Amino acid sequence: MSAIDHDAAPLPAPAQRRWPQRLRAAGMRLVLTTLAGLMLAAIVHIVTILLIPVLSQRDAAHAYRELGAEGHAEIVPLARGSGALPALQEADPDVITAVCAYDLAAGPVRVLARTGTLPLGLTLHRQGGGVIYAITDRAAIRGVLEFLVLTEGQYDERVANDEEGETSRELRVVSDTQRGLIVARVLAKRPSDRGDAEALAGGVRCGPAD
Numbered sequence: 001m002s003a004i005d006h007d008a009a010p011l012p013a014p015a016q017r018r019w020p021q022r023l024r025a026a027g028m029r030l031v032l033t034t035l036a037g038l039m040l041a042a043i044v045h046i047v048t049i050l051l052i053p054v055l056s057q058r059d060a061a062h063a064y065r066e067l068g069a070e071g072h073a074e075i076v077p078l079a080r081g082s083g084a085l086p087a088l089q090e091a092d093p094d095v096i097t098a099v100c101a102y103d104l105a106a107g108p109v110r111v112l113a114r115t116g117t118l119p120l121g122l123t124l125h126r127q128g129g130g131v132i133y134a135i136t137d138r139a140a141i142r143g144v145l146e147f148l149v150l151t152e153g154q155y156d157e158r159v160a161n162d163e164e165g166e167t168s169r170e171l172r173v174v175s176d177t178q179r180g181l182i183v184a185r186v187l188a189k190r191p192s193d194r195g196d197a198e199a200l201a202g203g204v205r206c207g208p209a210d
Contacts, residue, residue, distance in 0.1 A: 064076065064099045064101055064181060065101045065179070066101065067099045067100055067101050068099070068100030068101050068102070068182070068206050071205060071206065071207040072100065072202060072203065072204060072205050072206065073098035073099055073100040073182065073183075073184045073201060073202055073203075073204040073206060074098055074099060074100070074202065075096065075097070075098045075198055075201060075202055076097050076098065076099050094187060094188055094189075095185050095186065095187055095188070096185070096186045096188055096194065096197040096198050096200075096201045097183060097184065097185050097201065098183075098184045098198075098201035098202050098204060099181055099182070099183050099184075100181070100182040100184075100204065100206035101179070101180070101181055101182075102149055102175075102179065102180055102181070102182060102206060103178060103179050104149065104150065104151050104154065104175060104178050104179070105178055106208065107154065107208055107209060108148050108149060108150040108154050108158070108208070108209040109148070109149045109150075109182075109206055109207065109208065109209060110146070110147075110148055110149075110205070110206070110207060110208070110209040110210070111145075111146065111147055111148075111149060111182055111204065111205065111206050112144065112145070112146045112204070112205040112206075113137075113144070113145040113146075113184060113200075113203070113204040113205070114143055114144055114145075114200075114203060115137040115140045115143050115144070115145065115200075116196065116200050117196070118186050118187055118188065118189065118193060118196060118197050118200055119136070119137060119186065119187040120136065120137040120145075120184065120185070120186050120200060120201075121134065121135070121136045121137070121184070121185045121186075122134070122135050122136075122145060122182065122183070122184055122185075122204070123135075123182075123183045123185075124149060124173060124175065124180060124181075124182055124183075125180050125181040125182075125183060126175060126176060126177040126180045127177040127178075127179040127180050128177065132173065132174075132175055132176065132180070133147075133173045135147070146170070146171065147170070147171035147172065147173050148170055148171065148172045148173065148209050149173050149175050149180075149182070150172055150173070150174055150175065151174065151175060151178060152174050152176075155172055155174050158172065182204070182206050184200075184201045184204040185201070186198075186200045186201040
């Protein structure tokens, strides 16, 4: 009976030569994939930078920047139509929306809204997007919502001019951008409420502070 050799038989020479080739091929594929990913990321980055001036002109602050020139919020459309104003995106058909653009270059802006029987909310939006402040008619005092919109510098100046020892009762909201939007939303509970809702939303005042 012959002895059994338990040692593993060595790989044939051709198989031994194929392993380095496979490793090199795998490494090359990894390098090419990584380079392709980096090139794609660079292209996306460059295209995004080039599109910034175009996209920045399409935000809400630019689209509605002429609203409020008469000192009050103006109704914006619910659906796309032939009007000059772009339609609101994903707007609730039961909500009447009015917008007043502000520019704090000339000084603080005072916002005043009288409440009614329909739910009313006010939001302050910075240029470029994002909500700075929000308030509802539940915070109204004697049926009135009122606050000032200021830059940080204007806020500091106003605080410095407050009489010593006397705390100001006016609500002051600091905007981190010079331009932005004041958006009024009123819920029309029934179709017959739309007239009152439009009057309430469009009645929001927004003008220079005294």
